[in-house]
Amino acid sequence: MKTSSKEVQDSVKKLFEDGRISHFIGYEAGSDSLRVTPCFLKSGQTVSRLVWNPLCANNLAKYLLDLRKVEGKVGILVKGCDSRSVVELLKENQIERDRVFIVGVPCSGIVDGEKLLAVLGISPGDVVAVEDGGDAFLVTTREGKRRVRKEQVLRGECLVCRYPTPVIYDVLLGEAIPSLPWVRDDYSLVRELEELSAEEKARYWNRELSQCIRCYACRNVCPVCNCPECIFDKKAPRWLSKANDISENLVYHLIRAFHVAGKCVDCGECERACPMGIPLRRLNKKVEKDLLELFGYTAGIDVEQQPPLTKYQVGDLDEFL
Ligand code: SF4
Ligand code: SF4
Ligand code: SF4
Structure with missing residues (x-):
């Protein structure tokens, strides 16, 4: 998860400035440090709300079904799995390709909050931030920084993910990830x-x-x-x-x-x-x-x-x- 929140913010700001999108669907900080929530922007003035981190679990593609309610082109942030559902929406003519600007982010796994709390033996209020640290997540808690091996705390779908890099995008932020090292038997x-x-x-x-x-x-x-x-x-x-x-x-x-x-x-x-x-x-x-x-x-x-x-x-x- 080497792409940073700042890179996402800068890229989306430019898309608004260049008039390439009228709306953007991404992620912003949620109600506690273990959550992010979908974020809907109508202008580049508010891009500082956007975040990209190992808690960005939601598949935002579902919101594209509301495209008919807005004018202009809608930008959306997609991980590998989310991009595949965009492909399915296109196949079914549920969305028009030229109404969507797809910002892809290579993804190296999303944290399962419950697993994380169990492994660290802490409660949600103890977590300050979760960052990607390569083969581990770096968790800042009130007591200090802890390192947790990804395989211990990844979401189930991330343990078997074959498509960490989006399969469809207009711009890709960061380097493609060909495969995830922990994936062995999908079934x-x-x-x-x-x-x-x-x-x-x-x-x-x-x-x-x-x-x-x-x-x-x-x-x-x-x-x-x-x-x-x-x-x-x-x-x-x-x-x-x-x-x-x-x-x-x-x-x-x-x-x-x-x-x-x-x-x-x-x-x-x-x-x-x-x-x-x-x-x-x-x-x-x-x-x-x-x-x-x-x-x-x-x-x-x-x-x-x-x-x-x-x-x-x-x-x-x-x-x-
Ligand atoms: S499976 Fe779970 S989410 Fe689905 S209808 Fe039943 S309780 Fe609700
Ligand atoms: S896992 Fe499959 S059935 Fe479940 S929400 Fe995603 S696309 Fe739908
Ligand atoms: S690792 Fe794969 S399944 Fe998990 S969130 Fe990322 S793209 Fe989706």
């Missing part, structure tokens, strides 16, 4: 579950999904969950009741998993937003793995490549019809 979490019997899998998912309160935060935060009218909100026909039981919860999660199949870029936002701590990435990673093995397909890489479940070829098997 170890999925393999563990695949080895269970059908009954054990059912027990596992029933246990996890029975905790779901159907707040829909996972859907709302997901950049590729972007239907103008979601079937879960429809009253007629009503696809899902309001009842909060395991059968309705299973239907919700299975439908959503298939709706994001071939579009999910493993940004981890759904899991991060879930107030019940449900391991949603495990479900989406299973679908991702199957699409890779069956179709050689990876989402969010190429604007011209259609997801396998949305295209039909004359030679496709059709015994199921």
